[in-house]
Amino acid sequence: MGVMRFLALFILLFSVLIFQAAEARIRRYKWEVKYEYKSPDCFQKMVITINGQSPGPTILAEEGDTVIVELTNGLLTENVAIHWHGIRQIGTPWFDGTEGVTQCPILPGETFTYEYKVDRPGTYLYHAHYGMQREAGLYGSIRVSVARGKTEPFSYDYDRSIILSDWYHNTTYEQVLGLSSIPFDWIGEPQSLLIQGKGRYNCSLVSSPYVCNATSPQCSPYVLTVVPGKTYRLRVSSLTSLSALSFQIEGHNMTVVEADGHFVEPFVIKNLFIYSGETYSVLVKADQDPSRNYWVTTNVVSRNNTVTPPGLAIFNYYPNHPKKSPPTVPPAGPLWNDVEPRINQSRAIKAHHDYVVPPPLTSDRVILMLNTQNEINGYRRWSVNNVSFNLPHTPYLIALKENISGVFDPTPAPDYFDLENYDIYTKPNNSNATSSNSIYRLKFNTTVDIILQNANTMVVNNSETHPWHLHGHDFWVLGYGEGTFNMSSDPRKYNLINPIMKNTAPVHPYGWTALRFRSNNPGAWAFHCHIESHFYMGMGVVFEEGVERVGKLPSSIMGCGKSKGLGGRP
Amino acid sequence: MGVMRFLALFILLFSVLIFQAAEARIRRYKWEVKYEYKSPDCFQKMVITINGQSPGPTILAEEGDTVIVELTNGLLTENVAIHWHGIRQIGTPWFDGTEGVTQCPILPGETFTYEYKVDRPGTYLYHAHYGMQREAGLYGSIRVSVARGKTEPFSYDYDRSIILSDWYHNTTYEQVLGLSSIPFDWIGEPQSLLIQGKGRYNCSLVSSPYVCNATSPQCSPYVLTVVPGKTYRLRVSSLTSLSALSFQIEGHNMTVVEADGHFVEPFVIKNLFIYSGETYSVLVKADQDPSRNYWVTTNVVSRNNTVTPPGLAIFNYYPNHPKKSPPTVPPAGPLWNDVEPRINQSRAIKAHHDYVVPPPLTSDRVILMLNTQNEINGYRRWSVNNVSFNLPHTPYLIALKENISGVFDPTPAPDYFDLENYDIYTKPNNSNATSSNSIYRLKFNTTVDIILQNANTMVVNNSETHPWHLHGHDFWVLGYGEGTFNMSSDPRKYNLINPIMKNTAPVHPYGWTALRFRSNNPGAWAFHCHIESHFYMGMGVVFEEGVERVGKLPSSIMGCGKSKGLGGRP
Incomplete structure (x- = not known):
């Protein structure tokens, strides 16, 4: 090996060392929470946004990083608090963001700084944890990648996040008032299901004083564009207020590889059952006929819900037009009251054989x-x-x-x-x-x-x-x-x-x-x-x-x- | 004078003395603020109530009394603060109830105790002074009577309070969002005018998903029952969010005797112009044909408002049925843009000649x-x-x-x-x-x-x-x-x-x-x-x-x- 080559290698190694030393970085976010009119399912409603967005900005970090969120409450008379769902807050229990449990609410006009370490890779969430503000749109994704030099027990070409949610047209105030009334006044089933903040309500059902605009770009379906032959890691999570969901991609199998930040012994499914607060990573290979698009669907299960239509998004094979509807009818979801496949999926989720954390064999x-x-x-x-x-x-x-x-x-x-x-x-x-x-x-x-x-x-x-x-x-x-x-x-x-x-x-x-x-x-x-x-x-x-x-x-x-x-x- | 008669007089005098010593009393109120559905103008809306009422309970006190209000915020995520409008808070500037000026807002679940002296007789108000919560229904009357033994420069048989307000069907949240939007998004004119919390919206204008019930007792017109020949002190105040008003009682003159807690040199009017935050006492004699009822009306002035119908109540001559509509068309209000009679009324309001508080002749x-x-x-x-x-x-x-x-x-x-x-x-x-x-x-x-x-x-x-x-x-x-x-x-x-x-x-x-x-x-x-x-x-x-x-x-x-x-x- 010549001297130059040795020197080059030395520099390379040295750079890697420096890089790794600088690895645990600070990820700083400045957020303002305020109301805006949004039409996530074409129906216009006041939504609690972060920097104008709902879902809010995605937090991207690496294992070991410190996340700092300076949160300003820009609401006029309402307080707020945000929970970092799945982050264990080791050493910082006061930044869990749970009003009444770990903190006082953040008053209008005040800025509260959350600071915590994301000590594990995985798919996490954040959302309001005060009153029922989560349901008003105050939520988003946290994606923590593995530390540089570490690997995951699966491979993929691209990484994408999708949050599923359900959506009411009534305000959370109205819902809360009903919940605390005698007699109990139940709001009923949600008006729509959202895939990454986008759904579609049938505007023809809407009476005049409401604004419902079926051509609003805010409610054009979410499009997941894929390159034929590539493998996608989809981080699918649910922040529904009520609904248990089934999620599927027409014609494509999914391999479950992560759940709530833990690697799963891979198993293949046609549809993923997912409950509010859960996160999964599934691998999807774009291995079907690339000349067309496919439906991404989500359906309500576990409730006899005849009201909420399925949520639809488009699995778009590049270079087809992303707005081109698939030539097929969206696949129907599972029977709402068929519990067995749901229990079966729950039981199928086991730790990846290389990542088993053995539980204590007895409990105290x-x-x-x-x-x-x-x-x-x-x-x-x-x-x-x-x-x-x-x-x-x-x-x-x-x-x-x-x-x-x-x-x-x-x-x-x-x-x-x-x-x-x-x-x-x-x-x-x-x-x-x-x-x-x-x-x-x-x-x-x-x-x-x-x-x-x-x-x-x-x-x-x-x-x-x-x-x-x-x-x-x-x-x-x-x-x-x-x-x-x-x-x-x-x-x-x-x-x-x-x-x-x-x-x-x-x-x-x-x-x-x-x-x-x-x-x-x-x-x-x-x-x-x-x-x-x-x-x-x-x-x-x-x-x-x-x-x-x-x-x-x-x-x-x-x-x-x-x-x-x-x-x-x- | 016999001994017994002397003793009787002595006891009487002694009692009066004791009574006067005990005169400055404490008036204690326990209030809970929370949302309820109300239909003040037949249209159902979430209203901020006090102990289930909007307008809230009337505070009744006597000159020199101490009022204590223990206010519990029963809202879920919103703070609150209440201002005692017209009470000078001498020595207690911290209990003025003005969020951002004299106090921090009261958090959900917390109880805040206001304690202040009502040092002057007169007609006052209370209302939320935080964000735009007043408009959501959080308001009421304070009536302070003269100290025992003191007199007023006019006499009457009965004393009644009426608050006038205007009413939007949109929430204050929606209104605030419009006010702080670019471009400015104005909510428009109110849907109705309320007389003591009661108005009437034309339910036939309402689209299906709303609840508007024209037969709801909540929106039956306010009835002021009078005994023929008697004189009524009407304490008329305005807490409109927007509108300047004219107030009149069909066929009856009104004599203005008090304004904002000060005695007025009496003058007679057909209609009273009243602006948000003002209070007046007018004397009305039930001296018209007692075989029928009369309209009490309030109309918007000063804005070219073609939307908001007049507010209507019934001036009911006992023993006519209180719900019997007057046989006449309600009198029309003044021209909205005729400023002169409004300035004239403003100028006509002068201190009563026995109660002049001379102003300093120069200013610093x-x-x-x-x-x-x-x-x-x-x-x-x-x-x-x-x-x-x-x-x-x-x-x-x-x-x-x-x-x-x-x-x-x-x-x-x-x-x-x-x-x-x-x-x-x-x-x-x-x-x-x-x-x-x-x-x-x-x-x-x-x-x-x-x-x-x-x-x-x-x-x-x-x-x-x-x-x-x-x-x-x-x-x-x-x-x-x-x-x-x-x-x-x-x-x-x-x-x-x-x-x-x-x-x-x-x-x-x-x-x-x-x-x-x-x-x-x-x-x-x-x-x-x-x-x-x-x-x-x-x-x-x-x-x-x-x-x-x-x-x-x-x-x-x-x-x-x-x-x-x-x-x-x-």
């Missing part, structure tokens, strides 16, 4: 959570073990860390429900249901099992799918079952070999889901059904763990309720 | 305020001397008292505009207009004159009526004039003999209004056009006076912006 504590609907003081509510959750107006994290008493009921939330004497197939008659803001206090660094047990709602012969999302952690998904969980026999069926880790998992109608996690992230963390109205109606809990290990809270998160005097002068 | 400072509409950075705004007002997010009172810098521009707001070289009859071309949050700092205990000078708007041949409201004070109304104010000749025409004191006075189209007040109430006080959208668009200023004399601020008003660390722990 088992918390059973019976999910029911109830009437409490005339209000329709959701409950866990007959307790319907209310958020306090002083965030738990502040109350716990600063020892402020009187913020929440110190009685422990219940670990148990007498399942043996509960018929999950009948309408609840649990007239002793109550509301509370009590929480679960977990011993630090222990192993906790959660058994989510589904049941009948207040409607005869009805049980819904609830995607439960855990903040601050991933859990191992140990199993899914049908019927009433059996404490002695069902744990023996747990997958302790290669369970996937996730932050959101569904409990299927009349079924159960078993989760395990380590209480190793000091803070106060929400765990709740990700359906926006269900959490509002009480379907959630809060875990505290190791709060004495939490560092000094930033004063920026304080200032509300009993933390009023504590917010430091900025 | 004259502040000229040219009112114009402007385009600033593409936004449609209102300005005073070419400066359009923006509220800061830290209240002035806190910034001033606690010496927090960087909250507002310390450059003094301008006292002067070169009127001699300004043509008030042309569309403004004042391209050097700016936005600012600068304020007027007044020397304590001095006499300040304000000359409000009206001008043409951005629309050719158009000048609007602006009712200016001063917080924390009453001013003497020294005069109203037409055309451009002449600094040398017009002050000679001031009424320094018996000017009325008020807290709200109009400046008429292309006219001027001269006001005088004493800067004798330590605090920070807003002075602004009471049209909700105009204040939002910058038509206001703030006065500081004697802030060093303000007592210790309650921590409850703090916690926002740069006062974040200052709010004491409750």
Whole structure:
């Protein structure tokens, strides 16, 4: 090897070293939240935007980077808070963005700075976590790529993100008022499904004073342009307010390779079932007849929804015109009440064999959570073990860390429900249901099992799918079952070999889901059904763990309720 | 006089003394603010209510009483603040309820306690003073009766309160978004006029998805039942968001006896012109044919409004049926653009000869305020001397008292505009207009004159009526004039003999209004056009006076912006 060649190699290596040292970068964003009129499904509505966009800007970062978002609340009279869904906030539990749990709301005109490390590659989300503002359009994607030099257990040519959501024409104010009315006034099914913020409502159904413009570019279908023969990684996530969805690309198989930031032992599907709060990466090869375009469709499942039309986008083979409709009828979705393929998919998701994180084989504590609907003081509510959750107006994290008493009921939330004497197939008659803001206090660094047990709602012969999302952690998904969980026999069926880790998992109608996690992230963390109205109606809990290990809270998160005097002068 | 009779007299006198000692009472109210669906004009809309009502509960008190309102914000994501309109808040400037000036907004779930003395009898109001929430229905009456033993210079048999307002079917959110859009997107004229919260929209104009129920009891006309021969004191006030109004009772004269808490030298009118923020008491004798009912009507004046139908109520002679329509067509209102009778009424309002508060004969400072509409950075705004007002997010009172810098521009707001070289009859071309949050700092205990000078708007041949409201004070109304104010000749025409004191006075189209007040109430006080959208668009200023004399601020008003660390722990 000549000297010059050696020198060149040396320079190259040196550059790589420098580059890697500089690798953990800061990704800084300045966002302003405000209302704008948008027509995501052709129907004009006031939408909460970030820098004028809904979905908001995508956060692009690399494993190990620090993300800084300076968020200015440009609303006139409303506060705001944003949650970074799937980011565990290790060491920064105060920046989880969950109003009432980890921070006070951000007032109009104020700027709040979120700063956290994205310590793992994967597909994540962000969205409002205050009132029901997520549903007003305040959400977006976080895409964290693997650190330079590391690899993923699959390959692809291009990387694309798609968020699925459902969309109401009524305001969240109207919906909330109905949810908190006696009698209960349900808003009904959403008017449309959006694929990456674009849907299509039938404007001919709209009465005169509304603006619905079928030719608005805002509601032209989302187009995914592909080069024939190339492989695409699609990061598909759902932030529906209500709907469970099926997603498919006409004529194309999808290989599931990632779920909630964890690599999946690849498996092939025709359609992907996806629940609010979940993220998946699927690989799609553009291997079909390239002379035409194909439909991308999403359909509602799990609810007998005859109202919401399927969401449609276009899988556009280059160089066909991106607006050219496929020559076919969009494929129909699965039967809404066919639960089996959904459970099967849930069960099929296992950790990639090279990336298994072995779960602890035993747990220190088992918390059973019976999910029911109830009437409490005339209000329709959701409950866990007959307790319907209310958020306090002083965030738990502040109350716990600063020892402020009187913020929440110190009685422990219940670990148990007498399942043996509960018929999950009948309408609840649990007239002793109550509301509370009590929480679960977990011993630090222990192993906790959660058994989510589904049941009948207040409607005869009805049980819904609830995607439960855990903040601050991933859990191992140990199993899914049908019927009433059996404490002695069902744990023996747990997958302790290669369970996937996730932050959101569904409990299927009349079924159960078993989760395990380590209480190793000091803070106060929400765990709740990700359906926006269900959490509002009480379907959630809060875990505290190791709060004495939490560092000094930033004063920026304080200032509300009993933390009023504590917010430091900025 | 026998012993027994003497004893009886003694006991009577003693009782009176005890009663008077106990006279200054506490009037305590517990209010919860929340959304409800209401149909004030038959059209169903989300309304911000107090304890389920809009207008909210009437505060009834006696001169010298202390009013305590414990206000709980029951909204989900919106803050709130309530202003006590006409109450000077002597010694309690922190309870004026003006967000951004005297307090931080009240967060959802929090309870804020207002406590203030009603030191003068009269007719006052309360309403939201945050964003444009007043327009969403958050308002009501304050009626302060004279102290026991004192008399009023007129007599009547019954006392009734009526608030007039205008009503939009769009939400304030939609209106605000339009006001802050480029191009400016004006909401147009209100859909109806409400008399004591009741109006009537023509439901046949309503498209299907809206709820409009012409038979709803919520929109049955307001009925004022009178006993023939009796005299009624009607306390008529206006909280319109936009409209200047004329108010009349078919076939009945009205005698004006009070304005904004001050006794008026009585004068008789057929119709009362009333502007947003004003209150009047008129005496009406039920002296007409008692066999029928009569119309109470209110009409828009000063705007070429062909959209909003007159507001109608029923003046019901007992024992006629209260719902029996009068046999006549409701009387037409005055011509919208006939300014003269409006100026004449303004000029006719003088202090009652037994209650004249003589004004200082000279002033220490004259502040000229040219009112114009402007385009600033593409936004449609209102300005005073070419400066359009923006509220800061830290209240002035806190910034001033606690010496927090960087909250507002310390450059003094301008006292002067070169009127001699300004043509008030042309569309403004004042391209050097700016936005600012600068304020007027007044020397304590001095006499300040304000000359409000009206001008043409951005629309050719158009000048609007602006009712200016001063917080924390009453001013003497020294005069109203037409055309451009002449600094040398017009002050000679001031009424320094018996000017009325008020807290709200109009400046008429292309006219001027001269006001005088004493800067004798330590605090920070807003002075602004009471049209909700105009204040939002910058038509206001703030006065500081004697802030060093303000007592210790309650921590409850703090916690926002740069006062974040200052709010004491409750």
